[in-house]
Amino acid sequence: MSLALGCVADDYTGASDLANTLTKAGLRTIQTIGVPEEGRALPEADAVVVALKSRSIPADQAVARSREAEAWLRARGAAHVMFKVCSTFDSTDAGNIGPVMDALRAEAGAAIALVTPAFPETGRSVYQGNLFVGSVPLNESPLKDHPLNPMRDANLVRVLGRQSASPVGLVDTATVARGAEAVAARLQALAAEGKGAAIADAIFDSDLETLGRAIIGEKFSVGASGLGLGLARALVADGRGTQDAAGAAVGEPVGGAAACLAGSCSQATLQQVAAAEKIMPVMRLDPARLLAGADVVAEALAFAAERLAAGPVLIASSAPPEAVRALQAEHGVDAAGHAIEAALAAIAEGLVARGVRRLVVAGGETSGSVVDRLGLTAFLLGPEIAAGVPVLRTAGRPEPMLLALKSGNFGGPDFFGRALDMMA
Ligand SMILES: Nc1ncnc2c1ncn2[C@@H]1O[C@H](COP(=O)(O)OP(=O)(O)O)[C@@H](O)[C@H]1O
Ligand SMILES: O=C(O)[C@@H](O)C(=O)COP(=O)(O)O
Secondary structure (H helix, E strand, O other): OOOEEEEEOOOHHHHHHHHHHHHHOOOOEEEEEEEOOOOOOOOOOOOOEEEOOOOOOOOOOOOOHHHHHHHHHHHOOOOOOEEEEEOOOOOOEEEEEHHHHHHHHHHHHOOOOEEHHHHHHOOOOEEEEEEEEEOOEEEHHHHHHOOOOOOEEEHHHHHHHHHHHOOOEEEEEHHOOOHHHHHHHHHHHHHHOOOOOOEOOOHHHHHHHHHHHHHHOOEEEEEEHHHHHHHHHHHHOOOOOOOOOOOOOOOOOOOOOEEEEEOOOEEEEEHHHHOOOOOOEEEEOEEEEOOOOOOOHHHHHHHHHHHHOOOOOEEOOOOOHHHHOOOHHOOOOOHHHHHHOOOOOHHHHHHHHOOEEEEEOOHHHHHHHHHHHOOOOOEEEEEEEOEEEEEEEEEOOOOOOOEEEEOOOOOOOHHHHHHHHHOO
């Protein structure tokens, strides 16, 4: 297979979001979990998104895994590799966006990387380098309370500047409005000034199309699904896509029982869990008891086992910011997060052992832990449930499963019911 586009994603929900966008734009896309092992056959594709769980790990490990993924994609013909980061730029001053970007840009031999997390379909726009979530700057959005990477600065030139070894510039909205050649010229000028990266403003999909045309001939970029859209449209315009890519892998119904797990504490997920209580049994995990050593995994599985034959259940650790802060103050951010992720992963494994074949997971890190524990290696893309969230069908598993891996922030209040309705 010779790829039109290669992507390295820093988490699994982000990877499925990007794979969904590329598929809708006309590229046949596969999502792999990590770098596929030598000799593993993959279906023919225009684009591969290698999903890593590298957003919240030490920067040196994130760099090593990302370089390995990039090398694998280049070896399969990808002339352009995009590093997929979160549309809310989830990161800390220690990384991992800056260190990974620096390493992949050096690997590509590029002087400067264009960077934009804009994703207008989900309300993420960038103006004068400032990221907006809907109508408010990033630092006033619910992301200011994220359990792992609270985002307290909306100015991405500053945010990325604190993470990268090189200075960061701006391709502003006036330049983008002048078109792809103006963007390319601005990038060249910034590189000549010694900038290693440039945040690009983008408010509408048309801006992302301009950016895509400006950089498709370059080897490397950093962005969220919006930039993926711009790159995919540039490739399709150049005859690199496939007419029938969209909606592809629905396949035969997989049957089996269905369940939902939520480890995201985002405002959107909290609303979705509350709404789910009206349509299915919901068990709320008590993280304090989990951290005190209680066997909440066994309790959750007993709860599910009694009810699964009658219909789907939801098991959630999701809690509002005050409760998250209190737990973290007592146990530490990493210990609390990891213990809850591990418990939800163990519950997922137990659910599959009890016949669950359709699984909805809310939360990026949570989805990473669940997918790793289930040993899933690749996904084919099915229809879109909500912006940025497709139905995924496992590839390479003797008995297929359907999954939906939801970014904490995505989806409307009825997300869980809607997802289950689309996963037969
Ligand atoms: N009640 C809770 N208290 C503290 N941390 C929690 C709680 N529930 C879940 N977490 C942790 O919060 C983090 C949520 O991250 P993630 O799953 O990526 O969600 P999102 O997609 O919203 O970013 C995970 O590490 C998860 O284990
Ligand atoms: O770009 C996005 O917003 C998503 O694709 C994404 O990366 C989500 O991350 P989580 O909210 O941690 O799931």
